[in-house]
Amino acid sequence: xxxxxxxxxxxxxxxxxxxxxxxxxxxxxxxxxxxxxxxxxxxxxxxxxxxxxxxxxxxxxxxxxxxxxxxxxxxxxxxxxxxxxxxxxxxxxxxxxxxxxxxxxxxxxxxxxxxxxxxxxxxxxxxxxxxxxxxxxxxxxxxxxxxxxxxxxxxxxxx
Amino acid sequence: xxxxxxxxxxxxxxxxxxxxxxxxxxxxxxxxxxxxxxxxxxxxxxxxxxxxxxxxxxxxxxxxxxxxxxxxxxxxxxxxxxxxxxxxxxxxxxxxxxxxxxxxxxxxxxxxxxxxxxxxxxxxxxxxxxxxxxxxxxxxxxxxxxxxxxxxxxxxxxxxxxxxxxxxxxxxxxxxxxxxxxxxxxxxxxxxxxxxxxxxxxxxxxxxxxxxxxxxxxxxxxxxxxxxxxxxxxxxxxxxxxxxxxxxxxxxxxxxxxxxxxxxxxxxxxxxxxxxxxxxxxxxxxxxxxxxxxxxxxxxxxxxxxxxxxxxxxxxxxxxxxxxxxxxxxxxxxxxxxxxxxxxxxxxxxxxxxxxxxxxxxxxxxxxxxxxxxxxxxxxxxxxxxxxxxxxxxxxxxxxxxxxxxxxxxxxxxxxxxxxxxxxxxxxxxxxxxxxxxxxxxxxxxxxxxxxxxxxxxxxxxxxxxxxxxxxxxxxxxxxxxxxxxxxxxxxxxxxxxxxxxxxxxxxxxxxxxxxxxxxxxxxxxxxxxxxxxxxxxxxxxxxxxxxxxxxxxxxxxxxxxxxxxxxxxxxxxxxxxxxxxxxxxxxxxxxxxxxxxxxxxxxxxxxxxxxxxxxxxxxxxxxxxxxxxxxxxxxxxxxxxxxxxxxxxxxxxxxxxxxxxxxxxxxxxxxxxxxxxxxxxxxxxxxxxxxxxxxxxxxxxxxxxxxxxxxxxxxxxxxxxxxxxxxxxxxxxxxxxxxxxxxxxxxxxxxxxxxxxxxxxxxxxxxxx
Numbered sequence: 043x044x045x046x047x048x049x050x051x052x053x054x055x056x057x058x059x060x061x062x063x064x065x066x067x068x069x070x071x072x073x074x075x076x077x078x079x080x081x082x083x084x085x086x087x088x089x090x091x092x093x094x095x096x097x098x099x100x101x102x103x104x105x106x107x108x109x110x111x112x113x114x115x116x117x118x119x120x121x122x123x124x125x126x127x128x129x130x131x132x133x134x135x136x137x138x139x140x141x142x143x144x145x146x147x148x149x150x151x152x153x154x155x156x157x158x159x160x161x162x163x164x165x166x167x168x169x170x171x172x173x174x175x176x177x178x179x180x181x182x183x184x185x186x187x188x189x190x191x192x193x194x195x196x197x198x199x200x201x
Numbered sequence: 202x203x204x205x206x207x208x209x210x211x212x213x214x215x216x217x218x219x220x221x222x223x224x225x226x227x228x229x230x231x232x233x234x235x236x237x238x239x240x241x242x243x244x245x246x247x248x249x250x251x252x253x254x255x256x257x258x259x260x261x262x263x264x265x266x267x268x269x270x271x272x273x274x275x276x277x278x279x280x281x282x283x284x285x286x287x288x289x290x291x292x293x294x295x296x297x298x299x300x301x302x303x304x305x306x307x308x309x310x311x312x313x314x315x316x317x318x319x320x321x322x323x324x325x326x327x328x329x330x331x332x333x334x335x336x337x338x339x340x341x342x343x344x345x346x347x348x349x350x351x352x353x354x355x356x357x358x359x360x361x362x363x364x365x366x367x368x369x370x371x372x373x374x375x376x377x378x379x380x381x382x383x384x385x386x387x388x389x390x391x392x393x394x395x396x397x398x399x400x401x402x403x404x405x406x407x408x409x410x411x412x413x414x415x416x417x418x419x420x421x422x423x424x425x426x427x428x429x430x431x432x433x434x435x436x437x438x439x440x441x442x443x444x445x446x447x448x449x450x451x452x453x454x455x456x457x458x459x460x461x462x463x464x465x466x467x468x469x470x471x472x473x474x475x476x477x478x479x480x481x482x483x484x485x486x487x488x489x490x491x492x493x494x495x496x497x498x499x500x501x502x503x504x505x506x507x508x509x510x511x512x513x514x515x516x517x518x519x520x521x522x523x524x525x526x527x528x529x530x531x532x533x534x535x536x537x538x539x540x541x542x543x544x545x546x547x548x549x550x551x552x553x554x555x556x557x558x559x560x561x562x563x564x565x566x567x568x569x570x571x572x573x574x575x576x577x578x579x580x581x582x583x584x585x586x587x588x589x590x591x592x593x594x595x596x597x598x599x600x601x602x603x604x605x606x607x608x609x610x611x612x613x614x615x616x617x618x619x620x621x622x623x624x625x626x627x628x629x630x631x632x633x634x635x636x637x638x639x640x641x642x643x644x645x646x647x648x649x650x651x652x653x654x655x656x657x658x659x660x661x662x663x664x665x666x667x668x669x670x671x672x673x674x675x676x677x678x679x680x681x682x683x684x685x686x687x688x689x690x691x692x693x694x695x696x697x698x699x700x701x702x703x704x705x706x707x708x709x710x711x712x713x714x715x716x717x718x719x720x721x722x723x724x725x726x727x728x729x730x731x732x733x734x735x736x737x738x739x740x741x742x743x744x745x746x747x748x749x750x751x752x753x754x755x756x757x758x759x760x761x762x763x764x765x766x767x768x769x770x771x772x773x774x775x776x777x778x779x780x781x782x783x784x785x786x787x788x789x790x791x792x793x794x795x796x797x798x799x800x801x802x803x804x805x806x807x808x809x810x811x812x813x814x815x816x817x818x819x820x821x822x823x824x825x826x827x828x829x830x831x832x833x834x835x836x837x838x839x840x841x842x843x844x845x846x847x848x849x850x851x852x853x854x855x856x857x858x859x860x861x862x863x864x865x866x867x868x869x870x871x872x873x874x875x876x877x878x879x880x881x882x883x884x885x886x887x888x889x890x891x892x893x894x895x896x897x898x899x900x901x902x903x904x905x906x907x908x909x910x911x912x913x914x915x916x917x918x919x920x921x922x923x924x925x926x927x928x929x930x931x932x933x934x935x936x937x938x939x940x941x942x943x944x945x946x947x948x949x950x951x952x953x954x955x956x957x958x959x960x961x962x963x964x965x966x967x968x969x970x971x
Contacts, residue, residue, distance in 0.1 A: 064319075078232035079225015081448075083398050084481035088882035091398060119225035133223040137215055140846035143854065144688025145222030146398040146448030152223060171890045178882060180398050180449055181688050183853030184893045186846070 050111045052077065053121025061108040067101075068092045070108035071118060079119040079149045083178070090177030093150035094118050100157040102176070119149035122156060132156060132194045141190035143181035151177045155191045164195055210701035210911050213846035216693040217712065218446070218686060227446040230402035230416050231478045238404075239268055241467055241477035242321040243460065244311040244328050245486055246303040249556040249875025250337035250350065253301045253310060253330060260327040261313060266320035268471045270328065272311045273299040276466055279432045283524045284424070284456040284562065290531070291661045293362055293523025295353050298432065298462045303332070304352050305521035305556050306875040307486030309459050314467040314475050337556040339872050341495065341516050344555045352521065352554040362519045362526040362552040366534045369547050370604075376510025376545025380501025383510075384582055388574035389942040390494040392518075392869070393862035395563050396887060399448020400484050401458055405465040406474040413440050413465055418447040420454045420685050421725030425461060426717045432462055444715040450687050451858070452562035452918075453489040455727050456524055460487070485880035489561030490868055492517035492529055492552070494570040500543070502582050506593050508543040515550040515571060517560070524561035526552040528661050533567020535606040537575060540616070540653055541597040556875050558868060562727065564858065565921045568654060576650045576926035577941060580933065589633055590930065591649050594814075595620045599653065601904075607660055607808045613904025615812035615838035616653060622899060623649065623814045623836040642824040645831070646935025649816045650926030656733040656906075656915030659808045664730065666738035666804040667721035670699060670746045674795030676770065676784035677709040678746070683723020684735040686714065689917060690847035691731040695739045697843055698732075698910045702743035703750075704767025705783065721801070729811070729915025732843055736910040738804040746800030753796055754786040809906035811914045813837040815856070815923040819931040823954055826947030828932060830860055830894045833924065837898070840905035840914035848916050849898045855920025856896055860888045863925040863943045 045060040052075055059074040068085070071077045071094070080103060083091030087105040094103045095117040122130040132155050135141070142148040151174055158165055158173035165173065170191045171184075179187060193199060221227035258270040282294045303310060311328050315321035338344040344352070344360040357364045377383065403417040413435065419425050422442040430440045447454070460477050468475040479487065494517050501510035515534055519526040534550030579597070583590035598616040605611050624630065632647050657664050669681040680699050686692045696710040703710075714720055723735070751762040751772070758765070758781060760774040767773070773780040789795045816834040821827070835852050842848050865886040869878040879885045905912025925943060933939050938953045 062319075072232070077225070078228065081229070081399075082231065082478075083400070084882055086481070086881070088481070089398065119223075123224060129220070129223065136223050137219040140213065140216065140219075140690070140850050142219050142222045142688075143690070143850055144398060144449040145218070145227050145446060146229065146688075148222050149225045171893075174890045178398065178887065178889060180396055180451075180858070180887070181854045182850055183855075183857035183896060184890045185853040185896050186850060188890070 046109060048109050048112050050113060051115045053117060063109055065108045066104050067106040067108050067111055068103040071103060077118050077120050081146055081149060083146065090154065091147050091150045093153045093177065095153055095157050098160070100154045117153065119152055122152060131199050132191070135190040135194040135199065139186045139190035139193060141182065141186040147177055147179045151179065151187060159195055167192065209697050209707050210843055211841070211845070213844055214693065214697060214707045216690045216847065217696060218692060229399055229446050229448055230404055230418050233404060233416055235404070235406055235474040237473045239314040239316060239467070239471055239473050239475045240318040240321050241312055241314045241464055241475050242318065242325055243309040243483065244325040245307045246310050247306065248303060248332050248334060249306040250335040251303050251332035252335060253303065254333050255331040256311060257329040258311065261324040264320065264324050264327060266316040267313060267324045268316065268473070269314045269467050270311060271299070271463060271466055273301045277432065281428055281432050283522055291528025291658065292525055293527060295355060295523045298459060305558060306870065307877055308521065309487065312463045312467060314471055337875055339555050339557055339870065339875055341518050341553040341555060344553045352556060360554040362523045362554060363530065366530050366550040367548070368535055368538060370538060371545035373510055373512055373545050373547040377501045379503065379509040381504045382585065383499060383501050384578055384585065385499040386578060386581070386941055388496040388498060388577065390570045390573060391862065391867035391944050392490045392493045392558070393866040394485060394488060394490045394868050394885070395451035395453040396885070397449030397451055397454070400479040400481055401460065402476070402478040403461050403464050404474060404476040405468040407469050411439060415440065415442045415461065415465065417442060417444060417461060418454060419444055420450045420687060420727055422685060422715065422717050423683060423722050424455070424725055425457060428457060429461060429465060433465060442717045444685055447685065447687060451564045452566065452727060455562050455725060456489055458487055481882065482880045485868060485885070486877055489524060489563065490520070490558050491563040491569065491862065492519065492560040492567065494518070496571065496574040498574045498578055500578060500582070502586070506586050506588055506596050508541060508597055510545045511537065511543045512547045513537050515548070517550070517552045517567065518557060519552045519554050520557040520559040521554065522559045524559055526560065529567035531661055533571045536568045537571045539599050539606045540572060540575060540651060541579060541594065542599055542603060557870060564855065564918050566918065569922050569925065572652050572922050573925045573943065577929050580930045581939060591620060591624055591629055594651055605810055607655060609808055611810060612906055615904035616651060618901050618903045619812050619814040619836040619838050620651065622901060623816045623834055626834050626836065626899060627816045629816070642822055644821045644823055644935040645818060646821065646931045646933065647816065647818050648927045648929065648931030648934050649814055650923040650930060651814045652919060652922035653810045653812045654729060654919045654922060655808045655810050656728070656909065657730040657806045657808050658728040659806060664724055664734055664806055666734040666806065667723060668735070668738040668742040668802050669721055670739070670742040670800040672746055672750065672787055672798040674787060674789065676782065676787050678703065678705065679711050679713050680739055681713045681720045682735055682739060683720045684714065684731050685726040687726055689731065689851060690844055691726065691735070694732045694843040694847065695736055698736045698740050699743045701911070702740050703747050704769065706770050709770065729917040729919065732913050733809065733909045733915050734804065734806050736843070736913060737806065737908065738802050740910040741802030741804055742800040745802060746798045749798045749800070750783065750786060754781065757781060757786060806908050809840070809908055809914045811837065811839045811916060811919050813919050813923045815927040817924065817927040817931045819928060819935055821932060821935045821950065823936060826950035828864055828945060828950065830928060832894050833896045835896065835898050835920060836901065837916060837919060838901040838904055839916045840909055841902055841912035842900055843913050845900065848900060851916045852898050852920040853896050856924050857888055857893060859921040859924030860928065863928045863945065865944055867944050
């Protein structure tokens with residue numbers, strides 16, 4: 043299949059990449075855009091490791107064709123830090139609470155949590171559980187992940 | 202003294218691996234690439250037991266972009282162990298890189314290297330394989346019949362992975378003769394998988410001098426190096442294995458998965474780097490599972506609740522290869538000598554080949570299965586005795602001086618402490634007296650279960666921990682360790698131990714790991730031993746470097762080395778104001794470069810045991826059969842805690858996996874063909890964020906082990922063991938139905954409730970077996 047050019051914004055930066063029409067956004071991000079923070083845990087939309095924010099909504103990037111993101115704004119885990127490199131509040135809270143173990147699901151969960159807090163800055167624990175219901179974590183039992191997202195949502199947590 | 206030291210060991214410092222993980226900068230094998238990289242894929246069998254008559258790769262090789270295809274006809278034929286521990290009785294030597302025979306559905310028969318994953322995938326369909334079907338067996342019962350097909354041509358025969366493991370203590374006949382009553386039952390466990398989030402991946406490259414570099418997600422880099430060198434016929438210095446971040450392993454990534462050899466061979470043949478990533482489906486097909494099990498258990502009790510005899514026959518299903526079958530069988534069987542005291546014990550463990558997915562090492566290593574049976578049967582005995590099950594378990598709990606499964610005397614009273622503390626935490630006595638809800642479809646119940654687990658694989662494996670600590674000219678140090686970071690925070694704990702011993706700040710210690718050419722040999726990260734074994738070696742290396750440091754500082758401070766102490770980066774003469782920073786002590790002087798301090802240590806541990814009691818509340822919906830775990834209070838005794846948050850994280854994650862195998866997780870095959878039925882995360886159900894209960898972890902430090910650093914013991918495997926029986930016992934408390942298997946599924950709950958209803962006429966019936 044012939045490559046096609048797709049233009050989109052990733053983490054605030056305009057990108058133009060040539061991709062095969064059957065390529066997923068996940069593969070385009072990892073290979074063509076060299077953003078390997080977004081992980082491939084299943085490649086069929088079952089694990090959430092590849093979660094990115096597409097035009098404000100969290101999506102499994104393995105289920106989005108790269109060509110579909112023409113003109114879209116994408117945020118990956120690499121885009122969470124401030125311009126000066128300071129970690130995002132969520133990232134700080136994940137470190138503080140020990141919410142990452144092996145770290146493989148962490149980028150997807152952080153991105154899903156960011157999408158949640160962007161829309162609902164003060165979620166309940168149930169809303170947090172629901173927001174990451176599609177993200178499989180096999181190490182933590184979710185306890186510290188939920189603690190970390192709750193902490194990040196606390197008033198004044200955003201420095 | 203040493204206030205700062207004390208605050209480092211035992212404090213939840215910010216883990217050194219987390220910044221890279223939360224920013225997405227952490228590189229896993231599949232994130233790495235090399236110029237000219239080829240992608241490899243595996244063709245897997247669609248038959249469970251067969252001889253390969255013909256395999257035609259010509260069409261695949263003709264596909265543009267395909268650079269190499271390997272089959273059993275063009276790879277070295279070297280019999281080797283799947284998980285190569287040195288001189289270990291834990292593993293089996295029964296596999297080839299590729300064989301002319303397939304032994305389970307989904308076994309690799311060929312691999313392709315191509316310029317893209319898509320081309321490699323397309324090439325798989327062009328490989329033609331002609332099989333001669335052989336009769337296949339999928340259950341241990343069928344596999345041990347005299348006329349069963351032999352899956353491997355090796356000793357002891359009869360599809361046994363190893364001769365039966367027999368463990369006897371005391372006099373079993375006398376024990377049963379002394380019993381006032383006997384309980385006997387059959388217990389069964391399903392086939393959960395570790396389901397680590399990072400699919401297996403490796404990348405291989407040869408340089409112009411015939412040196413092989415392997416990037417791989419493994420718990421045992423030096424074992425990978427050893428077996429790859431052995432099978433490929435290379436000396437060790439020609440094989441370099443690199444492991445940086447890895448996305449979980451839970452025991453299973455101690456094995457090699459054939460793909461490592463194949464990746465190396467493809468890279469050698471094509472003279473290009475080759476990367477192979479498993480698909481999620483392949484992590485099921487070609488991965489490792491927990492051993493499915495059947496257990497017959499009979500115990501004799503005296504009227505006062507003490508045990509007089511315990512007899513068990515345990516049969517583990519190894520699947521198509523032996524992997525860790527011997528170790529699992531020995532450890533799981535021996536475990537039944539302990540937990541609840543009994544002088545007269547007779548146990549027999551078997552492990553049987555079948556044409557099923559390969560069972561291997563998985564958190565809990567055979568003990569998940571046997572303690573599930575043992576703890577549930579204690580609950581059954583409590584019902585019979587009219588006793589509180591927690592009181593009965595407390596009465597029989599092993600304690601200081603009792604012989605552990607490893608035949609060492611136990612240290613301390615960890616199990617009793619866990620049970621008592623848990624009873625207090627949940628208000629157990631009041632819970633037992635509470636009125637039960639009889640109306641409505643929702644029934645709540647409380648249960649508790651116990652476990653103990655060894656840190657280190659001794660005596661099955663003679664273990665060894667090594668460490669090198671180097672001091673830099675500014676007083677900071679680098680710890681060189683071979684132990685892998687599965688995600689537990691082990692490297693942080695090791696750095697804390699070194700900082701604590703040397704009196705340095707945590708930030709002054711960095712950890713070099715994951716490069717077999719650089720770090721000292723390591724046995725691997727498994728058996729709940731990384732902090733216990735690797736940590737102790739790191740501590741001893743720090744002690745050695747501290748001796749060198751104090752010798753030099755003593756001259757500068759005009760004191761005796763024995764009079765010095767260090768904390769927070771400074772060395773002080775005890776009882777005086779005289780002090781200097783460690784930086785100054787090591788620094789260059791009068792134009793002479795800084796002192797070179799290197800501490801090395803080797804540590805041979807025996808074994809220590811950690812303990813736990815889990816208290817669980819469940820809800821059973823008697824209309825749908827749905828069991829929901831509402832809350833868990835796990836109480837663990839693990840000696841000195843180095844990093845409380847990381848330790849609690851192990852416990853919470855273990856409980857998640859334990860809830861999984863008790864209620865949902867079961868990797869299934871078609872029992873006629875061996876075909877995999879649920880090799881994906883939709884059909885293989887795991888407890889996720891919406892399913893996980895509140896967990897209120899309690900950690901005790903009441904039985905520290907002198908063999909561990911600062912008295913620390915292991916915690917990795919423990920939490921997956923006790924949760925299972927605690928849930929099953931809570932379900933009994935809720936609905937009066939005794940389940941003796943896992944996973945306990947809703948339809949089985951409904952079926953059992955119906956049977957209980959129809960058996961209501963026979964009042965002596967206590968519960969309906971599953």
